[in-house]
Amino acid sequence: MATAAESGLMRVNLGFITAIVAVATIGGFMFGYDSGVINGTQKGLEAAFDLGKLGIGINVGAILVGSSLGAFGAGRLADLIGRRSVMLIAAALFLVSALLAGAASSSAIFIIARIIGGLGVGAASVISPVYISEVTPAAIRGRLSSVQQVMIITGLTGAFVANFVLARYAGGSTASLWLDYPAWRWMFWLQSIPAAIYFLALLIIPESPRYLVVKGHKDQARAVLTRLFGAAEADRKVAEIEASLAADHHKPKLSDLIDKRTGRIRPILWTGIGLAVFQQFVGINVVFYYGATLWEAVGFSEDYALQTNILSGVLSIGACLATIALVDRIGRKPLLLIGSAGMAVTLATVAFAFSTAVTGAGNAVTLPGHNGLVALIAANLYVIFFNLSWGPIMWVMLGEMFPNQIRGSGLAVSGFAQWIANAAISVSFPALAVSPGLAITYTGYALCAAISFFFVRRMVSETRGRELEDMEG
Template identity: 85%
Template sequence: MTEGSAEKVNMAFIAAIVAVATIGGFMFGYDSGVINGTQKGLESAFDLGKLGIGVNVGAILVGSSIGAFLAGRMADLIGRRGVMMLSAVLFLASAILAGAAGSSAIFIVARIIGGLGVGAASVISPVYISEVTPAAVRGRLSSVQQVMIISGLTGAFVANFVLARYAGGSTAELWLGFPAWRWMFWLQAIPAAIYFLALLVIPESPRYLVARGQEERAHAVLTRLFGAETASRKVVEIRNSLAADHHRPKLGDLIDKASGKIRPIVWTGIGLAVFQQLVGINVVFYYGATLWEAVGFSEDYALQTNILSGVLSIGACLATIALVDRVGRKPLLLMGSAGMAVTLATVAYAFSTAVTAPGGAVSLPGNNGVIALVAANLYVIFFNMSWGPIMWVMLGEMFPNQIRGSGLAVSGFAQWIANALISVSFPALAVSPGLAITYTGYAFFAAVSFFFVRALVHETKGRELEDMVG
């Protein structure tokens, strides 16, 4: 059953609240990407080695995994909007403290705080969007989240590049006697404040309101979204889709009462979340500048390469928005898995040819530098046309109403744990066994993800949230 006729659906209002919700995606991207380009500053300020850099970069992921898990549960207690507002406060606090950190320990605490916000925003924004949008365009509007994530990453890359260029380097003094890398963090306070203020004007999710017994409020929100006639019907459908005993959602709902086992849909959600990270995308996002410098690029050129990857990512996400509600989720995931496997293998080959000059400088011979750059950016395009946005779209819509918050909690936690394992391990793996073997591993996981999708992922295109089972 469709959520109202085209004449009754208030698309202007829906677009406005989706725009606000996806600022969380922008913050997710900015907070994740700002570290890329600040690592020289961290090394010099805190006297860090390779392991220390890995810990400081990976600190955000500790907070993100905790934030994702707690947010899924808190969303069932204080609402989707309440969790997003809390994440905005965490982003603001993290930006100020990270830029002012006088030691590695304080910096790690600041990044964990930011990670709590990132984790919360990563799982709640897609849920909120899926719960306030019509089924016919849900995939399209949910995919905007990934566009904003990449916009945040690209925004961080551009800000880092501009500040470093203006100051004469990321460790050079910029304003008020502070080096440029500290200002890279402080700039994040501006979008964080905008996010918090914008959240004050959007409504709570109607599906959360029904679950909490606030059906009059839910009806009012649905009326603004889809019209009064559809609102009355949707309240009944949402109520009926909840558990027969109408209890409040809880983590135990993930276990099938009949079999006593975890529901298959939960394993599918966890698999989608984990494979999105095992293909190594955040190595590009977190270590892009360091990676390209490791194979002979200058800092300035490496930062420009990050910006190129960000722009290509946004373009790929826009293509997904045009395709996801026409082609479907599963075909795009399969296409992405195959494309990533091939391009990652190509990057691995190019890195296997790296040579070290007598002075210690590393370079890729012949045209292999160009091959690595082209293949890496094609990989980014394939990811952002498929697993980047589609994983979040599916996690936001694939779970039945009763278990959506809990399903997101578990899947989001798994996603960030996998993210942490890949990101923290990369600096050491890049040294031994080396970039070529490391990227071969990412290519292997991309290939495996193809068969996972083909066997276990079911299409959700055009289906109402109340019709989801698992």
């Protein structure tokens, strides 16, 4: 006999739901591509703008300034003008950023271009998961929300592949390609194609029904829900959403994050901030932003380092697909615990391998014996554990764990914290890699992974199978 959830699932329009989720997750692809494209362009930036280590860190980290502001502003803006409208703005920002970054004639212009792209990345990072969670049934919400991370990694991998192909074809990232522009500029310009596709595709999907109910557009919400779940279920959903808002019915605002009975910040917000910050403090974006530079630093050639990035991307996609299969079966919290433990061990192994690095003639750095292979295997296992757990699950939970009234505001603050943590890790890495060195830096990431295990045990509540209207906090 089918369960209630399974019976409800039989009545939903899976084709329509899958189509609109596919469009929404193009935002994840753009998030990944815009974040990963910088990975293979650093030699070009250094040569074109005469940058040192600090300058590289600032140019690479510029996107994170925009991302933190975009994430914070998008959550609130989505409550004012709608989820789809914010995604449309993000798509336009991606397009402008791609064209301007490739054409930048100075470091200042490049930084502005990357901040513009960052606004799009930040907006897409928080709004796509919310939109997906608000148009999908509880029984498969985790699986469909996890597609966002698959698309992020696909975007990253797409950027890695494009960078590798363009650099290989030109003879290096700084070598001239079409129209006598260097390959690294074309790495940015290529991003304009998926950005345009994203914008056009967004025009054909509906607004979130939960947003429409909040705005008082019940007939429009009912029409969207009827297409999603059928007429009978649409009426029930509208009534549920209205009931969840009735106890505290006013326009969502940032102050809703403070519990009026106690005058303190709601505990659910601390959980959201913790999930967002720990996802970054384990150092994952060091791999995404500095992968090529990292492997070159321990003796890999540029060509081989770019190939290693592609391998990491493919493994990441495989791990995310495993998450899709497991997240609605065993739940969010168990996957987070598995990921924390696995990342702590693999990061510690990477730290040990880097501690054996030796400097030879011409300041060439190598890892003796089989330690280079150990570091490579451990780093890729780390990527697998991350994308099996914290990569997709953090976004799944931020999209679903907050009650309706505070979902936009909770995401605004949590998303802002996530990108600030991202910036802190990413901008600091070039300097930390020099002093105190890779071994101690990776030891710090391993400690953060270990601490995240105990954070999840204490602070995170399981959300598997729960309706969004039942979320508390």
